[in-house]
Amino acid sequence: MSSGIHHVTLITRRVQANVDFYVGFLGFRLVKRTGGYEDSTQLHLFYGDAAGSPGSLVTFLVWEDGATGRVGTGQVAEVAFAVPAASIGEWLTCALDHGVPVEGPVREFGESVLRLKDPDGVIVKLVGGDLPGSRVWGDATRAIRRLRAVTILTDRPDETAAFVGRFGYRPGQASGNIQRMLSDTDAIDIRNASGYVSGILGTGTADHVAFRAADVAAVRAAKAELSRIDASPTSFHDRKYFTSLYVREPGGTLMELATEGPVCTAVTNQATGAPA
Template identity: 60%
Template sequence: MTSGIHHFTGITADVQANVDFYAGFLGFRLVKQTGGYADAEQLHLIYGDGLGSPGSLLTFLVWEAAGRGRTGIGQVSELGLAVAPGSMGDWLTRALTVGIPHEGPSREFGEPVLRLKDPDGLIVKLVGAEMATPAPLNGAPTRLRGVTLLTDRASETAGFVSRFGYTNSGNTGMTQRMISDTDILDIREVSGFVPSVAGAGVPDHVAFRARDVDAVRSMRLSLEGHGPTEVHDRKYFLSLYVRDPVGILMEYATDGPGMTVDEAPGELGRTLFLPPHEADRAEDLRAMLPQFALPGEERFPVRELPFVHRFNRPKEPDGTTLVLLHGTGGNEADLMPIARRIAPRSSLLGVRGRATEEGTNRWFCRLDATTFDRADIRSEAEAFAAFVEGAVTGYGLSADRLVFLGYSNGANFLAAFIQLHPGLVRRATLLRGMQALENPPAADLSDTDVLVISGRNDPYARDGTELADALRARGARVDFRALLTGHELTGTDVTEASEWITRTLSLN
């Protein structure tokens, strides 16, 4: 029977910091980057040995700017990686040199252990243990030594994981060690802890090795009386998902086809792959997914600014940057697909509004369904002014090639911002926007060009002429289009905005 861990999956809120730690500091190879198979708008990174061998794989779901999760009952809590037993001093020196939080070294079950924290706060244990892997990397851990499971019913969890080839090897305090042919599981009794909450720095699941599809089928049959199971084809392996008696998510994944099924060994990790069922959205997803640089590659600096934001850069940028303000319920990536069609060679700077309403992102608060909080609009406009000035300076953006594009709530806020802070926005496209200010100031907008596109059948902002007239009254050069559509965006919006931006920029 094939046994042991196939891979470990965690969650990160900062893709670049994650790459810097696992591919940079630890020295693993990035062997695959994909859009998630469960959610293609979520980047999924896979690290491993030189070939991405089962047992060496660490995978991370990228939840950009996500909140920190909570460690508690019903989850994997620590990740153990095998390193040469005599290298612990070297790893400690490296951690001290680059300022990585650490604890130890100490000894656990007779093995030297150095605990580190990755950028999201996940505990990564370097364990001095001789463990071979098919394609070792110089100076990197070889493979997964094991994981620690938090449970308040240790005997039940131990009994459940025994079906994956683990047997009891003894106890130290409240920790029971289970061993397979290749690695270990530590089951820690934590009665009285709060349940875990998903988020950055908290593991998602551990996957165990299955020899082949028949082994997955047999495992599912053996679990018929246990509870719900799911089987998914993840292209690189077929896997079964199940939860143990306390709710710990576990996976049973086949060794094949493996990471080289769509990339040659020398090319692993260089191409962004998307799930086959998302072929129609491939280009949109490439615009939305976060970008990063591998160690040694040229990278774009990330600045600390008042708003969560994300860049998407084309292969051959023309120097233009589109600043994108999403609608209610959107995020910094929402408008990137349509913006990429509007301006194929522009850099895209998506920004996330800071207000929330029933868990959805907005640019400012409302007092009720039809009444805007004007004080909040002004307050957020002040913060956005600092963001714009910081982005232009910090990222070296060309103010002469800057275009703002807002949709719905983002367009409402952008229109208000133009009037409250004249001069910071010289070109703006407002899609399905309306006048959000009750008594707008007498601003001088003579240096501002605006395209207003409304929908004649829009139930939320039927009359865009009021907004266009308000901007014209303050000196802005306004082009107004009323399309035979509703609140949704259409191909005509793309055509009109693209032509207007091209024409307006050419007048400089």
């Protein structure tokens, strides 16, 4: 049904601080600026690699007057990006020099991990690993390669893991209260958060994680399969540059299945990260 993560969508309140962090600090390219799909007056920012490739994309809905959300069960809690293994020390120094909140490095699933916080408080992990990735934008010695993983909080971990398996993921290593699910390109970490508070959507939280589908036919087949198991998928959405389908997994996290292409077209001044 899927070949890995397509994108992750989060919510920000602070537009310029968001651009400064993801473009200025992390080195992403601002590949698209558009209106929200449900509200055309809402700003929606897309960051990714030099080609705007699925698998590299993190997007933000802008809620300038929105309330701060609460991270809890039924949500993506952390977003991880792959960087060269040898660059972790440089990233740590860079974070300290720029006053970016940082913890680590620590070892998780055999990889070196730094935890950063973006201006809205979203946890962003930089994971050192010499993994094949998408095209690089910026300094190739430390540039982010692509999405490495997301962490999902759930109070129904077995059911959530089984549901993620429908998107082409297979069980990997377990560590403490986390079950890692693997595709050929990335991972979904299912964290057992039973007894924890439920998530509340708002700024500083994730809206959804999207998985990759080969084409519209694959999305239609997934809709039929999800309807068969009473997963209540929503109707199709033609996003002009991809077609998608939304569904909630048993633990409540919103998930999307999105076609591979066409990729986003850059709309920014890449020297400054400012919208063109």
